[in-house]
Amino acid sequence: MGIVEYFIYFYGLLVNSGPIFTQATILTLRLTATALLLGIVIGLFFAMLKISKNRVFNCIADAYITIIRGTPLIVQIFWIYFGLAPILDIPAFWAASLALAVHNGAYIAEIFRGGIQSINRGQMEAALSLGMTYLLAMRRIILPQAFKRCIPPLGNQFIIGLKDSSLAAFVTMPELFMIAMRRANRWPGDALEYYTIAGLYYLALVVVFTFLVKKLESRLDVDK
Amino acid sequence: MIEVRRLNKSFGDLQVLKDVDLKVEKGEVVCLIGASGSGKSTLLRCINFLEQGQSGEIWIEGRLVEGKKDNLAKIRQEVGMVFQLFNLFPHKTVLGNVIEAPVMVKKVPVKQATEEAVTLLEKVGLADKAGSYPSQLSGGQKQRVAIARALAMHPKVMLFDEPTSALDPELVGEVLTVIKQLAREGMTMIVVTHEMAFAREVAEWVVYMDEGRIVEISKPAQMFDEPREARTREFLSRVLQKTDQNSETRSA
Ligand SMILES: Nc1ncnc2c1ncn2[C@@H]1O[C@H](COP(=O)(O)OP(=O)(O)OP(=O)(O)O)[C@@H](O)[C@H]1O
Ligand SMILES: [Mg+2]
Numbered sequence: 453m454g455i456v457e458y459f460i461y462f463y464g465l466l467v468n469s470g471p472i473f474t475q476a477t478i479l480t481l482r483l484t485a486t487a488l489l490l491g492i493v494i495g496l497f498f499a500m501l502k503i504s505k506n507r508v509f510n511c512i513a514d515a516y517i518t519i520i521r522g523t524p525l526i527v528q529i530f531w532i533y534f535g536l537a538p539i540l541d542i543p544a545f546w547a548a549s550l551a552l553a554v555h556n557g558a559y560i561a562e563i564f565r566g567g568i569q570s571i572n573r574g575q576m577e578a579a580l581s582l583g584m585t586y587l588l589a590m591r592r593i594i595l596p597q598a599f600k601r602c603i604p605p606l607g608n609q610f611i612i613g614l615k616d617s618s619l620a621a622f623v624t625m626p627e628l629f630m631i632a633m634r635r636a637n638r639w640p641g642d643a644l645e646y647y648t649i650a651g652l653y654y655l656a657l658v659v660v661f662t663f664l665v666k667k668l669e670s671r672l673d674v675d676k
Numbered sequence: 677m678i679e680v681r682r683l684n685k686s687f688g689d690l691q692v693l694k695d696v697d698l699k700v701e702k703g704e705v706v707c708l709i710g711a712s713g714s715g716k717s718t719l720l721r722c723i724n725f726l727e728q729g730q731s732g733e734i735w736i737e738g739r740l741v742e743g744k745k746d747n748l749a750k751i752r753q754e755v756g757m758v759f760q761l762f763n764l765f766p767h768k769t770v771l772g773n774v775i776e777a778p779v780m781v782k783k784v785p786v787k788q789a790t791e792e793a794v795t796l797l798e799k800v801g802l803a804d805k806a807g808s809y810p811s812q813l814s815g816g817q818k819q820r821v822a823i824a825r826a827l828a829m830h831p832k833v834m835l836f837d838e839p840t841s842a843l844d845p846e847l848v849g850e851v852l853t854v855i856k857q858l859a860r861e862g863m864t865m866i867v868v869t870h871e872m873a874f875a876r877e878v879a880e881w882v883v884y885m886d887e888g889r890i891v892e893i894s895k896p897a898q899m900f901d902e903p904r905e906a907r908t909r910e911f912l913s914r915v916l917q918k919t920d921q922n923s924e925t926r927s928a
Contacts, residue, residue, distance in 0.1 A: 572763070574759060574761055575763060575765065577726050577759070577763065578757075578759060578763035578764075578822075580726065580748075580749070580752060581724055581726065581755070581756070581757035582756075582776070582777035582781065582825070582826070582829055583749050583750065583752045583753030583777055583781045583782075583829060584749060584777060584780065584781055585749045588780060588781070592780055593765055596767050597765075597766065600767070
Protein backbone atom coordinates (compact mmCIF):
# COMPACT_ATOMS: atom_id res chain seq x y z
CA MET A 453 0.00 0.00 0.00
CA GLY A 454 1.47 3.34 -1.04
CA ILE A 455 1.27 6.44 1.01
CA VAL A 456 -1.65 7.83 -0.93
CA GLU A 457 -3.60 4.59 -0.63
CA TYR A 458 -2.78 4.44 3.06
CA PHE A 459 -4.01 7.96 3.52
CA ILE A 460 -7.25 7.14 1.73
CA TYR A 461 -7.64 4.03 3.87
CA PHE A 462 -7.04 6.03 7.04
CA TYR A 463 -9.45 8.68 5.89
CA GLY A 464 -12.07 5.94 5.34
CA LEU A 465 -11.65 4.72 8.91
CA LEU A 466 -11.83 8.28 10.20
CA VAL A 467 -15.07 8.97 8.34
CA ASN A 468 -16.67 5.63 9.13
CA SER A 469 -15.91 5.92 12.82
CA GLY A 470 -16.98 9.55 12.80
CA PRO A 471 -20.47 9.14 14.26
CA ILE A 472 -19.41 6.90 17.13
CA PHE A 473 -16.35 9.02 17.97
CA THR A 474 -18.54 12.12 17.86
CA GLN A 475 -20.82 10.53 20.42
CA ALA A 476 -17.80 9.59 22.47
CA THR A 477 -16.52 13.16 22.22
CA ILE A 478 -19.78 14.41 23.66
CA LEU A 479 -19.38 12.05 26.60
CA THR A 480 -15.76 13.12 27.05
CA LEU A 481 -16.86 16.75 27.10
CA ARG A 482 -19.69 16.03 29.53
CA LEU A 483 -17.34 14.19 31.85
CA THR A 484 -14.73 16.93 31.62
CA ALA A 485 -17.19 19.79 32.05
CA THR A 486 -18.89 18.17 35.03
CA ALA A 487 -15.57 17.29 36.61
CA LEU A 488 -14.12 20.74 36.12
CA LEU A 489 -17.19 22.66 37.26
CA LEU A 490 -17.36 20.54 40.39
CA GLY A 491 -13.58 20.83 40.62
CA ILE A 492 -13.82 24.62 40.63
CA VAL A 493 -16.31 24.53 43.48
CA ILE A 494 -14.18 22.06 45.42
CA GLY A 495 -11.03 24.00 44.59
CA LEU A 496 -12.49 27.31 45.70
CA PHE A 497 -13.70 25.76 48.93
CA PHE A 498 -10.31 24.28 49.79
CA ALA A 499 -8.48 27.42 48.69
CA MET A 500 -10.54 29.37 51.21
CA LEU A 501 -9.74 26.81 53.91
CA LYS A 502 -6.10 27.03 53.00
CA ILE A 503 -5.85 30.82 53.27
CA SER A 504 -8.01 31.09 56.36
CA LYS A 505 -6.35 31.92 59.65
CA ASN A 506 -7.93 28.89 61.28
CA ARG A 507 -5.35 26.15 61.87
CA VAL A 508 -7.86 23.32 61.69
CA PHE A 509 -9.11 24.55 58.31
CA ASN A 510 -5.51 24.81 57.06
CA CYS A 511 -4.83 21.23 58.14
CA ILE A 512 -7.94 19.89 56.43
CA ALA A 513 -6.97 21.63 53.19
CA ASP A 514 -3.39 20.43 53.43
CA ALA A 515 -4.47 16.85 54.07
CA TYR A 516 -6.80 16.86 51.07
CA ILE A 517 -4.24 18.36 48.73
CA THR A 518 -1.47 16.04 49.93
CA ILE A 519 -3.58 12.89 49.58
CA ILE A 520 -4.86 13.78 46.12
CA ARG A 521 -1.50 14.84 44.77
CA GLY A 522 0.22 11.89 46.38
CA THR A 523 -1.88 9.14 44.83
CA PRO A 524 -2.47 8.16 41.18
CA LEU A 525 -5.65 9.33 39.53
CA ILE A 526 -6.53 5.81 38.46
CA VAL A 527 -6.42 4.71 42.10
CA GLN A 528 -8.78 7.55 43.00
CA ILE A 529 -11.15 6.64 40.18
CA PHE A 530 -11.20 2.95 41.18
CA TRP A 531 -11.53 3.88 44.83
CA ILE A 532 -14.68 5.83 44.14
CA TYR A 533 -16.08 3.54 41.43
CA PHE A 534 -15.43 0.19 43.09
CA GLY A 535 -15.33 1.36 46.69
CA LEU A 536 -17.75 4.20 47.21
CA ALA A 537 -20.16 3.98 44.27
CA PRO A 538 -21.69 0.56 45.14
CA ILE A 539 -22.28 1.63 48.74
CA LEU A 540 -23.80 4.99 47.87
CA ASP A 541 -25.40 3.73 44.68
CA ILE A 542 -23.68 6.28 42.43
CA PRO A 543 -24.03 5.69 38.67
CA ALA A 544 -20.83 5.19 36.67
CA PHE A 545 -20.96 8.63 35.02
CA TRP A 546 -21.14 10.38 38.35
CA ALA A 547 -18.54 8.16 39.96
CA ALA A 548 -16.12 8.99 37.16
CA SER A 549 -17.00 12.71 37.18
CA LEU A 550 -16.73 12.87 40.93
CA ALA A 551 -13.33 11.18 40.95
CA LEU A 552 -12.06 13.55 38.27
CA ALA A 553 -13.56 16.51 40.14
CA VAL A 554 -11.98 15.59 43.45
CA HIS A 555 -8.68 15.08 41.66
CA ASN A 556 -8.73 18.32 39.71
CA GLY A 557 -10.10 20.16 42.74
CA ALA A 558 -6.81 19.74 44.57
CA TYR A 559 -4.84 21.33 41.75
CA ILE A 560 -7.46 24.02 41.22
CA ALA A 561 -7.36 24.80 44.95
CA GLU A 562 -3.65 25.53 44.65
CA ILE A 563 -4.25 27.65 41.57
CA PHE A 564 -6.89 29.70 43.36
CA ARG A 565 -4.78 30.02 46.49
CA GLY A 566 -1.91 31.37 44.43
CA GLY A 567 -4.24 33.76 42.62
CA ILE A 568 -5.82 35.06 45.81
CA GLN A 569 -2.49 35.53 47.51
CA SER A 570 -1.13 37.39 44.51
CA ILE A 571 -3.70 40.15 45.06
CA ASN A 572 -2.24 43.03 47.02
CA ARG A 573 -3.20 43.00 50.69
CA GLY A 574 -4.30 46.62 50.34
CA GLN A 575 -7.30 45.47 48.31
CA MET A 576 -8.74 43.49 51.19
CA GLU A 577 -7.91 46.29 53.62
CA ALA A 578 -9.60 48.91 51.46
CA ALA A 579 -12.68 46.71 51.17
CA LEU A 580 -12.80 46.05 54.91
CA SER A 581 -12.27 49.73 55.68
CA LEU A 582 -15.40 50.48 53.64
CA GLY A 583 -17.41 48.27 55.97
CA MET A 584 -17.47 45.11 53.87
CA THR A 585 -17.37 41.77 55.61
CA TYR A 586 -14.51 39.41 54.83
CA LEU A 587 -16.70 37.19 52.66
CA LEU A 588 -18.24 40.08 50.76
CA ALA A 589 -14.79 41.53 50.13
CA MET A 590 -13.63 38.13 48.90
CA ARG A 591 -16.58 37.77 46.56
CA ARG A 592 -16.69 41.29 45.17
CA ILE A 593 -13.10 42.49 45.29
CA ILE A 594 -10.54 39.71 45.69
CA LEU A 595 -11.96 36.77 43.75
CA PRO A 596 -12.82 38.67 40.55
CA GLN A 597 -9.24 39.92 40.37
CA ALA A 598 -7.73 36.62 41.45
CA PHE A 599 -9.89 34.68 39.02
CA LYS A 600 -8.59 36.69 36.13
CA ARG A 601 -5.02 35.88 37.05
CA CYS A 602 -6.01 32.23 37.40
CA ILE A 603 -7.29 31.89 33.85
CA PRO A 604 -3.99 30.80 32.26
CA PRO A 605 -3.19 28.13 34.88
CA LEU A 606 -6.86 27.09 34.99
CA GLY A 607 -6.88 26.70 31.24
CA ASN A 608 -3.83 24.51 31.60
CA GLN A 609 -5.51 22.45 34.28
CA PHE A 610 -8.61 22.08 32.09
CA ILE A 611 -6.47 20.65 29.31
CA ILE A 612 -4.96 18.18 31.76
CA GLY A 613 -8.46 17.36 33.03
CA LEU A 614 -9.72 16.79 29.51
CA LYS A 615 -6.96 14.33 28.75
CA ASP A 616 -7.22 12.66 32.16
CA SER A 617 -10.89 11.98 31.52
CA SER A 618 -9.65 9.17 29.25
CA LEU A 619 -9.07 7.14 32.40
CA ALA A 620 -12.84 6.98 32.83
CA ALA A 621 -12.67 4.31 30.13
CA PHE A 622 -11.56 1.93 32.85
CA VAL A 623 -14.82 2.38 34.70
CA THR A 624 -17.04 1.53 31.70
CA MET A 625 -17.47 5.03 30.30
CA PRO A 626 -17.71 4.82 26.49
CA GLU A 627 -15.77 8.05 25.97
CA LEU A 628 -13.13 8.66 23.31
CA PHE A 629 -10.43 6.39 24.61
CA MET A 630 -12.85 3.56 25.41
CA ILE A 631 -14.16 3.61 21.85
CA ALA A 632 -10.64 3.52 20.44
CA MET A 633 -9.80 0.59 22.72
CA ARG A 634 -12.91 -1.34 21.70
CA ARG A 635 -12.23 -0.88 18.03
CA ALA A 636 -8.58 -1.74 18.39
CA ASN A 637 -9.52 -4.94 20.18
CA ARG A 638 -12.02 -5.91 17.52
CA TRP A 639 -9.70 -5.03 14.59
CA PRO A 640 -6.16 -5.41 15.91
CA GLY A 641 -4.75 -4.63 12.46
CA ASP A 642 -6.22 -1.12 12.74
CA ALA A 643 -5.14 -0.48 16.34
CA LEU A 644 -2.59 2.13 15.32
CA GLU A 645 -5.18 3.97 13.25
CA TYR A 646 -7.86 3.98 15.92
CA TYR A 647 -5.53 5.22 18.65
CA THR A 648 -4.30 7.87 16.25
CA ILE A 649 -7.88 8.91 15.57
CA ALA A 650 -8.64 9.16 19.30
CA GLY A 651 -5.47 11.21 19.71
CA LEU A 652 -6.58 13.53 16.91
CA TYR A 653 -9.91 14.14 18.60
CA TYR A 654 -8.18 15.05 21.86
CA LEU A 655 -5.74 17.24 20.00
CA ALA A 656 -8.54 19.07 18.22
CA LEU A 657 -10.38 19.64 21.49
CA VAL A 658 -7.25 20.96 23.15
CA VAL A 659 -6.45 23.30 20.26
CA VAL A 660 -9.97 24.71 20.22
CA PHE A 661 -9.98 25.05 23.98
CA THR A 662 -6.60 26.78 24.05
CA PHE A 663 -7.91 29.26 21.49
CA LEU A 664 -10.99 29.96 23.61
CA VAL A 665 -8.89 30.55 26.73
CA LYS A 666 -6.68 33.00 24.85
CA LYS A 667 -9.75 34.85 23.66
CA LEU A 668 -11.23 34.99 27.14
CA GLU A 669 -7.93 36.23 28.52
CA SER A 670 -7.68 39.12 26.11
CA ARG A 671 -11.35 40.01 26.61
CA LEU A 672 -10.88 40.23 30.35
CA ASP A 673 -7.82 42.38 29.95
CA VAL A 674 -9.70 45.60 29.34
CA ASP A 675 -9.22 47.20 32.76
CA LYS A 676 -5.54 46.37 33.12
CA MET B 677 -15.59 61.19 69.03
CA ILE B 678 -12.53 58.95 68.94
CA GLU B 679 -10.49 58.05 71.92
CA VAL B 680 -7.50 55.77 72.16
CA ARG B 681 -6.52 54.72 75.68
CA ARG B 682 -3.27 53.09 76.68
CA LEU B 683 -2.98 51.27 73.39
CA ASN B 684 -0.14 48.77 73.04
CA LYS B 685 0.66 46.92 69.89
CA SER B 686 3.52 44.55 69.09
CA PHE B 687 4.50 42.59 66.06
CA GLY B 688 6.27 39.63 67.58
CA ASP B 689 9.04 41.06 69.76
CA LEU B 690 8.80 44.49 68.25
CA GLN B 691 6.64 46.83 70.28
CA VAL B 692 5.31 49.37 67.82
CA LEU B 693 2.84 51.30 69.98
CA LYS B 694 3.53 52.02 73.63
CA ASP B 695 0.73 53.24 75.88
CA VAL B 696 -0.72 55.51 73.25
CA ASP B 697 -3.44 57.94 74.39
CA LEU B 698 -5.19 60.11 71.87
CA LYS B 699 -8.46 61.97 71.86
CA VAL B 700 -10.07 63.51 68.82
CA GLU B 701 -13.19 65.61 69.21
CA LYS B 702 -15.93 65.94 66.66
CA GLY B 703 -14.97 68.26 63.82
CA GLU B 704 -11.31 68.31 64.74
CA VAL B 705 -8.46 67.71 62.35
CA VAL B 706 -5.49 66.03 63.95
CA CYS B 707 -2.24 65.66 62.05
CA LEU B 708 0.10 62.89 62.99
CA ILE B 709 3.79 63.42 62.28
CA GLY B 710 6.90 61.46 63.09
CA ALA B 711 9.82 59.59 61.60
CA SER B 712 9.43 56.51 59.45
CA GLY B 713 8.71 53.47 61.59
CA SER B 714 7.47 55.47 64.55
CA GLY B 715 4.09 53.71 64.42
CA LYS B 716 1.84 56.29 62.75
CA SER B 717 0.29 53.90 60.28
CA THR B 718 -0.09 51.24 62.91
CA LEU B 719 -1.99 53.66 65.13
CA LEU B 720 -4.39 54.53 62.32
CA ARG B 721 -4.83 50.89 61.45
CA CYS B 722 -5.63 50.05 65.04
CA ILE B 723 -8.32 52.72 65.12
CA ASN B 724 -9.89 51.01 62.13
CA PHE B 725 -9.21 47.52 63.53
CA LEU B 726 -7.14 46.50 60.55
CA GLU B 727 -4.70 45.68 63.34
CA GLN B 728 -5.62 44.82 66.87
CA GLY B 729 -3.61 45.96 69.82
CA GLN B 730 -2.57 43.60 72.61
CA SER B 731 -3.99 45.91 75.21
CA GLY B 732 -5.76 49.23 75.42
CA GLU B 733 -9.11 50.60 74.42
CA ILE B 734 -10.56 52.25 71.37
CA TRP B 735 -13.68 54.33 71.90
CA ILE B 736 -15.69 55.49 68.94
CA GLU B 737 -18.56 57.89 69.56
CA GLY B 738 -18.55 57.17 73.26
CA ARG B 739 -18.63 53.42 72.74
CA LEU B 740 -15.89 51.02 73.65
CA VAL B 741 -15.16 48.85 70.64
CA GLU B 742 -14.02 45.35 71.36
CA GLY B 743 -12.41 43.80 68.36
CA LYS B 744 -13.41 40.23 68.99
CA LYS B 745 -17.00 40.81 70.00
CA ASP B 746 -18.18 43.77 68.01
CA ASN B 747 -19.38 43.84 64.47
CA LEU B 748 -16.27 45.45 63.01
CA ALA B 749 -17.76 45.78 59.54
CA LYS B 750 -20.50 47.94 61.03
CA ILE B 751 -18.03 50.12 62.91
CA ARG B 752 -15.77 50.53 59.91
CA GLN B 753 -18.70 52.00 57.99
CA GLU B 754 -18.39 55.02 60.24
CA VAL B 755 -14.64 55.32 59.82
CA GLY B 756 -13.39 56.07 56.33
CA MET B 757 -9.80 55.34 55.44
CA VAL B 758 -7.55 56.64 52.69
CA PHE B 759 -4.33 54.80 52.00
CA GLN B 760 -0.94 55.92 50.82
CA LEU B 761 -1.14 53.69 47.75
CA PHE B 762 -4.83 54.46 47.04
CA ASN B 763 -5.91 50.81 46.89
CA LEU B 764 -8.56 51.47 44.30
CA PHE B 765 -10.29 48.39 42.93
CA PRO B 766 -8.62 47.98 39.52
CA HIS B 767 -11.38 45.82 38.07
CA LYS B 768 -14.02 48.51 38.62
CA THR B 769 -14.50 51.89 37.02
CA VAL B 770 -14.20 55.07 39.05
CA LEU B 771 -17.96 55.09 39.48
CA GLY B 772 -17.91 51.37 40.33
CA ASN B 773 -15.33 52.03 43.02
CA VAL B 774 -17.43 54.75 44.60
CA ILE B 775 -20.80 52.97 44.58
CA GLU B 776 -19.46 49.54 45.54
CA ALA B 777 -19.78 49.85 49.31
CA PRO B 778 -23.01 51.88 49.45
CA VAL B 779 -24.71 49.38 47.15
CA MET B 780 -23.26 46.16 48.54
CA VAL B 781 -23.03 47.07 52.21
CA LYS B 782 -25.75 49.64 52.81
CA LYS B 783 -28.05 48.30 50.08
CA VAL B 784 -28.54 51.76 48.60
CA PRO B 785 -30.35 51.42 45.24
CA VAL B 786 -27.86 51.66 42.37
CA LYS B 787 -29.57 54.69 40.88
CA GLN B 788 -29.44 56.67 44.09
CA ALA B 789 -25.87 55.56 44.82
CA THR B 790 -24.86 56.63 41.34
CA GLU B 791 -26.37 60.08 41.77
CA GLU B 792 -24.57 60.51 45.06
CA ALA B 793 -21.34 59.23 43.57
CA VAL B 794 -21.53 61.73 40.75
CA THR B 795 -21.98 64.53 43.27
CA LEU B 796 -18.96 63.29 45.22
CA LEU B 797 -16.90 62.99 42.06
CA GLU B 798 -17.81 66.55 41.17
CA LYS B 799 -16.70 67.59 44.60
CA VAL B 800 -13.25 66.07 44.07
CA GLY B 801 -13.18 67.42 40.52
CA LEU B 802 -13.42 64.11 38.69
CA ALA B 803 -16.97 63.96 37.36
CA ASP B 804 -15.62 63.44 33.84
CA LYS B 805 -13.66 60.36 34.91
CA ALA B 806 -16.62 58.32 36.17
CA GLY B 807 -16.26 55.76 33.40
CA SER B 808 -12.47 55.43 33.52
CA TYR B 809 -10.58 52.60 35.13
CA PRO B 810 -8.05 53.37 37.87
CA SER B 811 -5.16 52.40 35.59
CA GLN B 812 -6.11 55.32 33.35
CA LEU B 813 -5.75 57.91 36.13
CA SER B 814 -2.83 59.87 37.51
CA GLY B 815 -1.82 59.33 41.13
CA GLY B 816 -3.51 62.50 42.27
CA GLN B 817 -6.71 61.54 40.50
CA LYS B 818 -6.58 58.07 42.02
CA GLN B 819 -6.26 59.49 45.48
CA ARG B 820 -9.18 61.84 44.94
CA VAL B 821 -11.29 58.89 43.81
CA ALA B 822 -10.23 57.03 46.94
CA ILE B 823 -11.41 59.96 49.02
CA ALA B 824 -14.74 60.05 47.20
CA ARG B 825 -15.07 56.31 47.69
CA ALA B 826 -14.59 56.63 51.43
CA LEU B 827 -16.95 59.61 51.65
CA ALA B 828 -19.68 57.65 49.86
CA MET B 829 -20.26 55.70 53.07
CA HIS B 830 -20.90 58.95 54.96
CA PRO B 831 -18.28 58.21 57.59
CA LYS B 832 -18.16 60.20 60.79
CA VAL B 833 -14.37 60.18 60.79
CA MET B 834 -11.79 60.01 58.05
CA LEU B 835 -8.36 58.52 58.51
CA PHE B 836 -5.65 59.47 56.02
CA ASP B 837 -2.38 57.55 55.96
CA GLU B 838 0.13 59.70 54.11
CA PRO B 839 -2.33 60.46 51.33
CA THR B 840 0.21 62.39 49.27
CA SER B 841 3.50 60.56 49.88
CA ALA B 842 3.21 58.41 46.79
CA LEU B 843 2.46 61.35 44.53
CA ASP B 844 4.66 63.36 42.23
CA PRO B 845 5.24 66.77 43.79
CA GLU B 846 3.08 68.59 41.28
CA LEU B 847 0.09 66.35 42.16
CA VAL B 848 0.25 66.83 45.92
CA GLY B 849 -1.65 70.11 45.86
CA GLU B 850 -4.83 68.81 44.23
CA VAL B 851 -5.24 66.15 46.90
CA LEU B 852 -4.47 68.48 49.79
CA THR B 853 -7.02 70.94 48.42
CA VAL B 854 -9.72 68.26 48.68
CA ILE B 855 -8.71 67.40 52.24
CA LYS B 856 -8.69 71.07 53.21
CA GLN B 857 -12.18 71.41 51.76
CA LEU B 858 -13.31 68.52 53.97
CA ALA B 859 -11.74 70.21 56.96
CA ARG B 860 -13.70 73.37 56.24
CA GLU B 861 -16.89 71.34 56.08
CA GLY B 862 -16.20 70.12 59.59
CA MET B 863 -15.19 66.53 58.90
CA THR B 864 -13.40 64.87 61.79
CA MET B 865 -10.06 63.66 60.49
CA ILE B 866 -6.80 62.10 61.51
CA VAL B 867 -4.14 62.72 58.91
CA VAL B 868 -0.71 61.14 58.91
CA THR B 869 1.43 63.48 56.85
CA HIS B 870 4.88 64.74 56.06
CA GLU B 871 3.43 67.96 54.64
CA MET B 872 4.22 70.34 57.47
CA ALA B 873 2.76 73.41 55.78
CA PHE B 874 -0.50 71.55 55.34
CA ALA B 875 -0.52 70.42 58.97
CA ARG B 876 0.10 73.96 60.12
CA GLU B 877 -2.79 75.20 58.04
CA VAL B 878 -5.55 72.69 58.80
CA ALA B 879 -4.72 70.92 62.06
CA GLU B 880 -6.39 71.69 65.37
CA TRP B 881 -3.74 69.57 66.95
CA VAL B 882 -0.47 68.18 65.75
CA VAL B 883 0.71 64.94 67.30
CA TYR B 884 4.38 64.01 67.19
CA MET B 885 5.18 60.31 67.55
CA ASP B 886 8.55 58.73 68.10
CA GLU B 887 9.34 55.04 68.57
CA GLY B 888 5.76 54.10 69.31
CA ARG B 889 5.09 56.85 71.82
CA ILE B 890 3.26 60.10 71.54
CA VAL B 891 5.90 62.62 72.47
CA GLU B 892 3.99 65.84 72.06
CA ILE B 893 0.51 67.05 71.25
CA SER B 894 0.39 70.77 70.50
CA LYS B 895 -1.44 73.39 68.53
CA PRO B 896 0.28 73.82 65.15
CA ALA B 897 1.72 77.22 65.97
CA GLN B 898 3.38 75.91 69.08
CA MET B 899 4.46 72.63 67.50
CA PHE B 900 6.19 74.25 64.56
CA ASP B 901 7.43 77.48 66.13
CA GLU B 902 8.33 76.56 69.67
CA PRO B 903 7.91 72.84 70.31
CA ARG B 904 7.95 71.92 73.97
CA GLU B 905 9.99 68.75 73.60
CA ALA B 906 13.62 68.63 72.55
CA ARG B 907 12.95 65.51 70.50
CA THR B 908 10.22 67.26 68.55
CA ARG B 909 12.51 70.17 67.82
CA GLU B 910 15.21 67.87 66.57
CA PHE B 911 12.80 65.96 64.35
CA LEU B 912 11.29 69.12 62.91
CA SER B 913 14.60 70.76 62.17
CA ARG B 914 15.65 67.59 60.39
CA VAL B 915 12.49 67.42 58.25
CA LEU B 916 12.23 71.11 57.54
CA GLN B 917 15.85 71.18 56.44
CA LYS B 918 15.16 68.31 54.10
CA THR B 919 12.13 70.09 52.65
CA ASP B 920 14.25 73.17 52.05
CA GLN B 921 16.85 71.10 50.26
CA ASN B 922 14.14 69.50 48.14
CA SER B 923 12.65 72.79 47.10
CA GLU B 924 16.13 74.06 46.33
CA THR B 925 16.89 71.11 44.08
CA ARG B 926 13.47 71.46 42.52
CA SER B 927 13.88 75.15 41.74
CA ALA B 928 17.47 74.63 40.59
N1 LIG C 1 2.54 43.73 59.75
C1 LIG C 1 3.70 44.02 60.36
N2 LIG C 1 4.50 43.04 60.80
C2 LIG C 1 5.66 43.30 61.44
N3 LIG C 1 6.12 44.54 61.67
C3 LIG C 1 5.39 45.57 61.26
C4 LIG C 1 4.14 45.37 60.57
N4 LIG C 1 3.62 46.57 60.28
C5 LIG C 1 4.50 47.48 60.74
N5 LIG C 1 5.55 46.89 61.33
C6 LIG C 1 6.67 47.58 61.98
O1 LIG C 1 6.15 48.47 62.92
C7 LIG C 1 6.90 49.67 62.94
C8 LIG C 1 5.97 50.84 62.77
O2 LIG C 1 5.43 50.79 61.48
P1 LIG C 1 4.45 51.87 60.92
O3 LIG C 1 4.10 51.46 59.53
O4 LIG C 1 3.32 52.07 61.86
O5 LIG C 1 5.35 53.17 60.89
P2 LIG C 1 5.06 54.58 60.26
O6 LIG C 1 5.26 55.57 61.34
O7 LIG C 1 3.75 54.57 59.56
O8 LIG C 1 6.22 54.74 59.21
P3 LIG C 1 6.22 55.37 57.74
O9 LIG C 1 6.36 56.85 57.88
O10 LIG C 1 7.42 54.75 57.09
O11 LIG C 1 4.95 54.97 57.08
C9 LIG C 1 7.96 49.54 61.88
O12 LIG C 1 9.17 49.18 62.52
C10 LIG C 1 7.45 48.43 61.01
O13 LIG C 1 8.52 47.72 60.46
MG1 LIG D 1 3.16 54.62 57.56
